[in-house]
Amino acid sequence: MTRQVHLNAMFHTAGEHLVGWRHPSSPADPSLDLAYATRLVQRAEAARFDALFLADLTGIPDSKPSVLERVAVTNDSFEPITLLAALAAVTSRIGLVATASSSYNEPYTVARAFASLDHISGGRAGWNLVTSLNDSEARNFGYDTHLLHADRYRRAEEFYDVVEGLWDSFDDDAFVHDAASGRYFDPERIHRLDHRGERFRVAGPLNVPRPPQGRPVIAQAGASEPGRALAARIGEIVFIAGGGLEGSREQYADLKARAAALGRDPDGLLVLPALSPIVAPTRAEAEDRFAELEALLDPVVALGDLEYWLGGVDLTRYDLDGPLPELPPSNKSVSTAERIYTEARASGLSIRQFAKASSATNDRYTIGTPTDIADHIEEWSTTGAADGFNVVFAQLPDTLDAFADLVIPELQRRGLFRTEYEGTTLREHLGLARPASRWAA
Numbered sequence: 001m002t003r004q005v006h007l008n009a010m011f012h013t014a015g016e017h018l019v020g021w022r023h024p025s026s027p028a029d030p031s032l033d034l035a036y037a038t039r040l041v042q043r044a045e046a047a048r049f050d051a052l053f054l055a056d057l058t059g060i061p062d063s064k065p066s067v068l069e070r071v072a073v074t075n076d077s078f079e080p081i082t083l084l085a086a087l088a089a090v091t092s093r094i095g096l097v098a099t100a101s102s103s104y105n106e107p108y109t110v111a112r113a114f115a116s117l118d119h120i121s122g123g124r125a126g127w128n129l130v131t132s133l134n135d136s137e138a139r140n141f142g143y144d145t146h147l148l149h150a151d152r153y154r155r156a157e158e159f160y161d162v163v164e165g166l167w168d169s170f171d172d173d174a175f176v177h178d179a180a181s182g183r184y185f186d187p188e189r190i191h192r193l194d195h196r197g198e199r200f201r202v203a204g205p206l207n208v209p210r211p212p213q214g215r216p217v218i219a220q221a222g223a224s225e226p227g228r229a230l231a232a233r234i235g236e237i238v239f240i241a242g243g244g245l246e247g248s249r250e251q252y253a254d255l256k257a258r259a260a261a262l263g264r265d266p267d268g269l270l271v272l273p274a275l276s277p278i279v280a281p282t283r284a285e286a287e288d289r290f291a292e293l294e295a296l297l298d299p300v301v302a303l304g305d306l307e308y309w310l311g312g313v314d315l316t317r318y319d320l321d322g323p324l325p326e327l328p329p330s331n332k333s334v335s336t337a338e339r340i341y342t343e344a345r346a347s348g349l350s351i352r353q354f355a356k357a358s359s360a361t362n363d364r365y366t367i368g369t370p371t372d373i374a375d376h377i378e379e380w381s382t383t384g385a386a387d388g389f390n391v392v393f394a395q396l397p398d399t400l401d402a403f404a405d406l407v408i409p410e411l412q413r414r415g416l417f418r419t420e421y422e423g424t425t426l427r428e429h430l431g432l433a434r435p436a437s438r439w440a441a
């Protein structure tokens, strides 16, 4: 039987393209529109996506004001766990994955919020653990600059262990709710964590019962050396980006090998490369749709986005019609900056051209017919590059509607994607076992 792919839908209501909100068929004020978010998530659920995934920052990014004033998403989106709790009430199957930073949070707060979301949604919560990107995020949490890359991954490792331990505070059957005897929970089945580590001292127990999934699903996207080490240890969904088919195969093999070396079942770590589809019945129509979107992209925004990912450099100091110079390493996303330099060199494009070509979702687009997109999904998922895809929806509602109407049926026809949800929890959709509590033995 054909192995089915997992599809994660990544979108904010403004769309993931920086200027998707300007498209004539998109609402220009989408960010705080709960009814619109409901329509979109219900569309994704009707298409049988495994999960909706919301990226997040803990502040407005440190892009230039001339860029910030032109983009949506990063300026006025809902706090993701809050939004997913609301969306849990209007959906019944789709997984709900929110981002939360281990650099600018406390483990107790994160453990409590995700355990709550897992209960509210009946076992559909996932946590995308990130270490954050911007100095501007750090400045909201008592620091002048962003924690150094190595430090923040060390913090992330310990942060995760505390959260995991807190989720195991109560045994699964600890709450007896016995009104007759007056006993609410069994004190034998509650465990204090008493964590005393390098960075955290957390007593526990958590004041939320064990989550329905045992633990919410863990998503991660580390790509640097410490990032991959963390992803291999704790990631159950691992997002990868860039590098094309060959680069994805390398990351896929590396992550699976690292997981196996740590004693994990490699099938318990699902690798999802990004796919940003622009699909239409014919290639010419798909190209037209892409051109419409690109026409909205002001060169100021394209250049500013490139400057942002390179760590806030000012590229206007260089000849914009010349090649991208190699600049000092960034403390933002080390691996993303490295990838950008490699891609810029290989492209032979000038700074101006490369900014436009690489902008907006940090991922290249896949433009074509439903057959083209399904071929891409089939090739990548059958040749060791992907267990599924993080489908990034650039402009809404069109790119989601087109994917649901045109690509999903083609994948189902090929036996590559489910026609019905078989389970009710995110773990069940992903084929991931429910972890036993550390106290179970």
Ligand SMILES: Cc1cc2nc3c(=O)[nH]c(=O)nc-3n(C[C@H](O)[C@H](O)[C@H](O)COP(=O)(O)O)c2cc1C
Residues within 6 Å of the ligand: 054, 055, 056, 057, 099, 129, 130, 131, 132, 133, 221, 222, 223, 224, 225, 226, 227, 228, 239, 240, 241, 274, 332, 333, 334, 335, 336, 390
């Ligand atoms: C699909 C995807 C989504 C991401 N979402 C976020 C996010 O919401 N917030 C964030 O701070 N970083 C996000 N990142 C960045 C990663 O957490 C990570 O920093 C990046 O992939 C580079 O890896 P490195 O930190 O190991 O260099 C995302 C990365 C990818 C590929």
